[in-house]
Amino acid sequence: MMKNKQLAAVILTLLATAAFSACSIKPPADQFGFGPRTSAQSRYTATIEPPSQPLKPRRMLKVQVSIRDAGGRPVDGATIDIDGGMPQHGHGLPTKPRVTRSLGDGRYEIDGLRFNMGGWWELRLAVTSPAGADRITFNLQV
Numbered sequence: 001m002m003k004n005k006q007l008a009a010v011i012l013t014l015l016a017t018a019a020f021s022a023c024s025i026k027p028p029a030d031q032f033g034f035g036p037r038t039s040a041q042s043r044y045t046a047t048i049e050p051p052s053q054p055l056k057p058r059r060m061l062k063v064q065v066s067i068r069d070a071g072g073r074p075v076d077g078a079t080i081d082i083d084g085g086m087p088q089h090g091h092g093l094p095t096k097p098r099v100t101r102s103l104g105d106g107r108y109e110i111d112g113l114r115f116n117m118g119g120w121w122e123l124r125l126a127v128t129s130p131a132g133a134d135r136i137t138f139n140l141q142v
Helices: 002-023
Strands: 044-049 061-069 079-086 098-104 107-113 120-129 132-141
Touching: 044 120, 044 132, 061 120, 079 098, 079 107
Parallel strands: none
Antiparallel strands: 044 061, 061 107, 079 120, 098 107, 120 132
8 A cells, every 4th residue: 555655745846846847948939929030050031920819719710821941032932840839838739720721932831720728838840841941939919
C-alpha cells in the first residue's frame, strides 16, 4: 500500500513540475502579429493577411499568407505544412490546417485553422520551394 502512495506522490510531483515549466515560458514580446516574419534561415519572408474578423477561440478560420523569397519576389508553387500550438500549455492545434488554394503572386489560402482557447499561440509554417526548406513562426494573441 505504501508503494502506491509513493508512486502517486512522484507522479503528482512530475505533473506539477511539467505544468509549472510550461507556464513559465514567456512569449517573445516584440514578435507578435501577422508579420512580416523572416524565416529561421532567412530564405523567406511571410505575412498573414489580416482576417476579416478578429482571431477568436472556437471558430474555424480561413487565412491567407504571402510568401516572398530573400529578394522580395513572390514564391509560387511552394509546399507549406502548417503546425502550431500553445507553448505555455504544451499542446498543439486542435485541427489540421492546410493550404487549400494557391492564389498566385506568392499568396496561399490556409483553411481549417482553429484555436480552442484564448492566449498566446504559435502558428508555424514549414515552407519548401526551389529556394530550399525553411520555417517561419508567427506568435498570435487570440
